Amino acid sequence: MSTLESRLHTAVGKVREHWRGTRFIDGLEPGVEGTEALLELARLYRAYKLEIGRLGLLKGRAVAGLFFDPSLRTHTSMEAATGRCGAQFIHLKAGQGGTWTMEFEDGVVMNGAAQEHVREAAPVLSSYADVLAVRAFPHHPADRDEKVIRAFGRYAMGPVMNLESALSHPCQGLADGLTLADLGGGSFKGRKVCLTWAPHPRQLPQAVPLSVVRAAIMGGADLHLACPEGYDLDEEEMERATSFCPYTGAKLTVTRDPDAAADGALAVYAKGWGSAMSLEEHTARVATLGNWTVGTERMRNATAFMHCLPVRRNVIVTDAVLDGPKSRVIPQAANREPVQAALLLTWLL
Numbered sequence: 476m477s478t479l480e481s482r483l484h485t486a487v488g489k490v491r492e493h494w495r496g497t498r499f500i501d502g503l504e505p506g507v508e509g510t511e512a513l514l515e516l517a518r519l520y521r522a523y524k525l526e527i528g529r530l531g532l533l534k535g536r537a538v539a540g541l542f543f544d545p546s547l548r549t550h551t552s553m554e555a556a557t558g559r560c561g562a563q564f565i566h567l568k569a570g571q572g573g574t575w576t577m578e579f580e581d582g583v584v585m586n587g588a589a590q591e592h593v594r595e596a597a598p599v600l601s602s603y604a605d606v607l608a609v610r611a612f613p614h615h616p617a618d619r620d621e622k623v624i625r626a627f628g629r630y631a632m633g634p635v636m637n638l639e640s641a642l643s644h645p646c647q648g649l650a651d652g653l654t655l656a657d658l659g660g661g662s663f664k665g666r667k668v669c670l671t672w673a674p675h676p677r678q679l680p681q682a683v684p685l686s687v688v689r690a691a692i693m694g695g696a697d698l699h700l701a702c703p704e705g706y707d708l709d710e711e712e713m714e715r716a717t718s719f720c721p722y723t724g725a726k727l728t729v730t731r732d733p734d735a736a737a738d739g740a741l742a743v744y745a746k747g748w749g750s751a752m753s754l755e756e757h758t759a760r761v762a763t764l765g766n767w768t769v770g771t772e773r774m775r776n777a778t779a780f781m782h783c784l785p786v787r788r789n790v791i792v793t794d795a796v797l798d799g800p801k802s803r804v805i806p807q808a809a810n811r812e813p814v815q816a817a818l819l820l821t822w823l824l
Contacts, residue, residue, distance in 0.1 A: 502645030531561035539604035597630035613641035648686030664695035675747025
């Protein structure tokens, strides 16, 4: 066994000391110590990914990615991580033009559009692939029903990874935690982090902002969440995330003032999200809110700008910020690969 392979086994063992779970649905499953160990494993992969690619550690393994919705970074980073670890990635497009249309409700008479039930689909896919990775957006931003990812978590026989659902984008959150730690010189514990709502023409779900909150709290940040009235994040999910504050030392401040939230922050993370109002009400409401777009003045006393991408230029953030020296969106996106590789290695090595 090479020195690098030995280090990887040691790093994987450290994760398994704290987390033996096979479901990564909201990102909180590994706990504080497990998350820290996953990030350490991700750093090791990132530093030596070409060498790891030559080792073929997961040769013979397979990962199935089932996408009910579009993807650029998630699909590509998953396929890259899987391939570099030596496993095969199977890309499945759900629905028309891809897999059979799927049913997720129990006890239904399947005489409509759906040809296959998740009760059969999940275990069958698990018989072919060692890990199932699923991406399924909600139909409306106020939709809290994560029936697709939860159903796969219930019926799959092996590990299940959430590639974004109604309330969670845990791999993005893990990558955000790695990016924030990079900005903080290895840790962002006690550092001010700003998450700010920003205008968007669509009513986007809360998966990303909630995952940012989880990542910031798990890392012990002084989190300042700025959003207008009517755009508060899901109360139940916020309570679950903040329950970790006593263990990490994290703090949460909710404000309606984006400038105050951004002032002196290690990172300003901008993201648009919707609420229970209709699209027409959302459009009218946004027009009355003033300037929530992140510009150079808001970033004046902040260290870095972050966004999960894709981003609406000059709506969420100005060109001057996005193309400027404080932007970290490219290395932030690049961090998706190592954190996803860390999960695969934890489960399959």
